[in-house]
Amino acid sequence: MEIIKVGLAGNPNVGKTTLFNNLTGMHHHVGNWPGKTVEKAEGHLDFKDYKLDIIDLPGNYALSAYSIEEIISRDFIVDESSDVIVNIVDATNLERNLYLTTQMMELGANLIIALNMNKFAKKKDYDINIKELSDLLGVPVVEIEAIDDTGKEKLLETIEKAANDPINSSKKLVYGNELKEHISELRGVIEKDENLMEASSSWTAIKLLENDKIITEKVKESPIFKEIFVELDKVEKHLKDVFNETPEEIIANYRYAFIEGLLKESVKKPVFEKPSFTEKLDKYVTNKILGIPIFLVIMWLVFQITFTVGAPFQELIDGGFTWLGEIISATLGETVLSSFIVDGLIGGVGGVLTFIPVIVLMFLMISILEDSGYLARAAFVMDKVMHKLVGLHGKSFIPMILGFGCGVPAIMATRTMEHERDRILTMLIVPFMSCTARLPVYALFVAAFFTSYQGEIVFSLYILGIIVAIIVAAILKKSLFKGITSPFVMELPSYKLPSLKGVLIHTWEKSLGFIRKAGTIILAAAIIVWILSSLPIGVDYGSQESVIGQIGTVASPIFEPLGFGDWQPSVALLFGIVAKEIVVGTFSSLFGVAEDGAGIATATEGGAGIATAVQGLFTPLTAYVFMVFVLLYVPCFAALGTIKQETNSWKWPLIMVAVTTVTAYIVSFIIYHGGLLLGFV
Numbered sequence: 001m002e003i004i005k006v007g008l009a010g011n012p013n014v015g016k017t018t019l020f021n022n023l024t025g026m027h028h029h030v031g032n033w034p035g036k037t038v039e040k041a042e043g044h045l046d047f048k049d050y051k052l053d054i055i056d057l058p059g060n061y062a063l064s065a066y067s068i069e070e071i072i073s074r075d076f077i078v079d080e081s082s083d084v085i086v087n088i089v090d091a092t093n094l095e096r097n098l099y100l101t102t103q104m105m106e107l108g109a110n111l112i113i114a115l116n117m118n119k120f121a122k123k124k125d126y127d128i129n130i131k132e133l134s135d136l137l138g139v140p141v142v143e144i145e146a147i148d149d150t151g152k153e154k155l156l157e158t159i160e161k162a163a164n165d166p167i168n169s170s171k172k173l174v175y176g177n178e179l180k181e182h183i184s185e186l187r188g189v190i191e192k193d194e195n196l197m198e199a200s201s202s203w204t205a206i207k208l209l210e211n212d213k214i215i216t217e218k219v220k221e222s223p224i225f226k227e228i229f230v231e232l233d234k235v236e237k238h239l240k241d242v243f244n245e246t247p248e249e250i251i252a253n254y255r256y257a258f259i260e261g262l263l264k265e266s267v268k269k270p271v272f273e274k275p276s277f278t279e280k281l282d283k284y285v286t287n288k289i290l291g292i293p294i295f296l297v298i299m300w301l302v303f304q305i306t307f308t309v310g311a312p313f314q315e316l317i318d319g320g321f322t323w324l325g326e327i328i329s330a331t332l333g334e335t336v337l338s339s340f341i342v343d344g345l346i347g348g349v350g351g352v353l354t355f356i357p358v359i360v361l362m363f364l365m366i367s368i369l370e371d372s373g374y375l376a377r378a379a380f381v382m383d384k385v386m387h388k389l390v391g392l393h394g395k396s397f398i399p400m401i402l403g404f405g406c407g408v409p410a411i412m413a414t415r416t417m418e419h420e421r422d423r424i425l426t427m428l429i430v431p432f433m434s435c436t437a438r439l440p441v442y443a444l445f446v447a448a449f450f451t452s453y454q455g456e457i458v459f460s461l462y463i464l465g466i467i468v469a470i471i472v473a474a475i476l477k478k479s480l481f482k483g484i485t486s487p488f489v490m491e492l493p494s495y496k497l498p499s500l501k502g503v504l505i506h507t508w509e510k511s512l513g514f515i516r517k518a519g520t521i522i523l524a525a526a527i528i529v530w531i532l533s534s535l536p537i538g539v540d541y542g543s544q545e546s547v548i549g550q551i552g553t554v555a556s557p558i559f560e561p562l563g564f565g566d567w568q569p570s571v572a573l574l575f576g577i578v579a580k581e582i583v584v585g586t587f588s589s590l591f592g593v594a595e596d597g598a599g600i601a602t603a604t605e606g607g608a609g610i611a612t613a614v615q616g617l618f619t620p621l622t623a624y625v626f627m628v629f630v631l632l633y634v635p636c637f638a639a640l641g642t643i644k645q646e647t648n649s650w651k652w653p654l655i656m657v658a659v660t661t662v663t664a665y666i667v668s669f670i671i672y673h674g675g676l677l678l679g680f681v
């Protein structure tokens, strides 16, 4: 079977991954905000006698190399030998989208244009003459709807044809005689070195004129680099004399002029565009005064829904585990095996699994925020605050909100940031955002102590996370990360009705990740906790004389000043370093079924078992402080590992550990003593 290698390229948020998923049957991350895909992904599809290798790329606006994900795409388009590049273009935004197209044409890439979002363009009364557009570009144009199968067959046929009969897409690109003449002079010199001919010489010439760092470095390695730079200088001087502009500006102007001419011939737009739904809604949502209150209300709703809808399901699962534990205890009697299954496994792992409904709902809510387009608005609204207070731009707010789901993808999402310094700083504050792993801890404690204000208490923790993140970022920006942040225009995609299938798949996969975690790390920790609670032989399970009790007793003075100096919270925090769910796992295996026969925590009932046990250890004030500490202290191993991988050094994860520990301690201390002064207990 012959293989055809197809790259999917285009601006951010135009539907590349949607098309990729549709073609390959895979489920990669789709959402309505620019910059989701940060790494290239590969999938396959059989078509007739061919095997298509499809590569999904991060979106980019130009083939210049700024941020990491842009470099990934550019390297693929420029250096890898793909057979066909499918350029996905948003029909509602042709001017901007075609800017990247012109640059791929400069490369002479074997291009196909897949025109997406046609329904939205029709709604706006755009009349696009596909044949004309294709003729003028000299590139096939296919209308598709990435979300369903519209145009899919035609696209595949076109890919097959293009692979067998490649075109040079640079042919119809015209940049005016003056520029063309000088580019060809420069090309003449470049072409003398065979090694520089991997990409087309006109592209290399253009990139040199644009002062592109990577290409300039590459050319410096050529034996004839002096000759090339002498010519480059000459051309640059000449262009400056003629146009009184930098070569970069001149080239950009020509690209836009080409696009303008093209669209004049092939697209008819209504004289007055009626305000779209998005524009109408954004009047309120991104309003200067209303923006932040609306953001807060939406977040509050998210937590309310998560908790109120989640609670009955949670009780159901909890009941199931309790029943299972009782049956096992009754069948096996008081044996080591029964203690292992009931305290160790059902307590440690089951105690965490009861929170699945809450966690699934949280991921569902975040998926809806992402897919509707609200996430980008939240970042836009926070941009001013972030800029003024922290010196970071709103772009870093997107990874922060994703951090409400899980820190690992959130840390990866920082790749879209241009400056390494801003990127690392954002990574360091993402773990202050309250991820779903903290939810079991909150659920347990609010049920035991704050039955009437569950939603409000949890909401306050989420907001505290954001505030602490902003304060820590501001301090770090003034010390470790000095420097100005370049301004950035936040792109606001049109609102879209979230696709049910997309949202469900997204949620399902995230939830599966949680279940997998329960079966691996949390299980392993549960077994260790059980062993340590049962040793030395003959000791009462989970008593202070057990190994775990002794460890806790040694560690507990550290937490005394924060109000929870008992040994059990200390070991729970210690084990929770691995993953925060283990904090609850540890409690539930220490106070599990066998202890009082009352069952594992029924977090929503606030009565039996674990809840009673924690009521004996905490007061409402110390319970709140404990939740704050869990929120802010050391991120889980997975998050630290991701920071190491993304920064390529252990330095940052270690700094992270120090920053979070100190912050958690200080903030908890202030809240505890402040609370005491205010008369709380």
Ligand SMILES: Nc1nc2c(ncn2[C@@H]2O[C@H](COP(=O)(O)OP(=O)(O)OP(=O)(O)O)[C@@H](O)[C@H]2O)c(=O)[nH]1
Pocket: 011, 012, 013, 014, 015, 016, 017, 018, 019, 029, 030, 031, 032, 033, 034, 035, 036, 037, 038, 057, 058, 059, 060, 116, 117, 144, 145, 146, 147, 148, 371, 496, 499, 502
């Ligand atoms: N209605 C409709 N929505 C679409 C279509 N194609 C994509 N979308 C939506 O557009 C948004 C962006 O889609 P993605 O596939 O994630 O875009 P992308 O180009 O991969 O974006 P990045 O990875 O950020 O560069 C999502 O909300 C999709 O559901 C389509 O054909 N019709």
Ligand SMILES: [Mg+2]
Pocket: 016, 017, 018, 029, 036, 037, 057, 058, 059
């Ligand atoms: Mg994508």
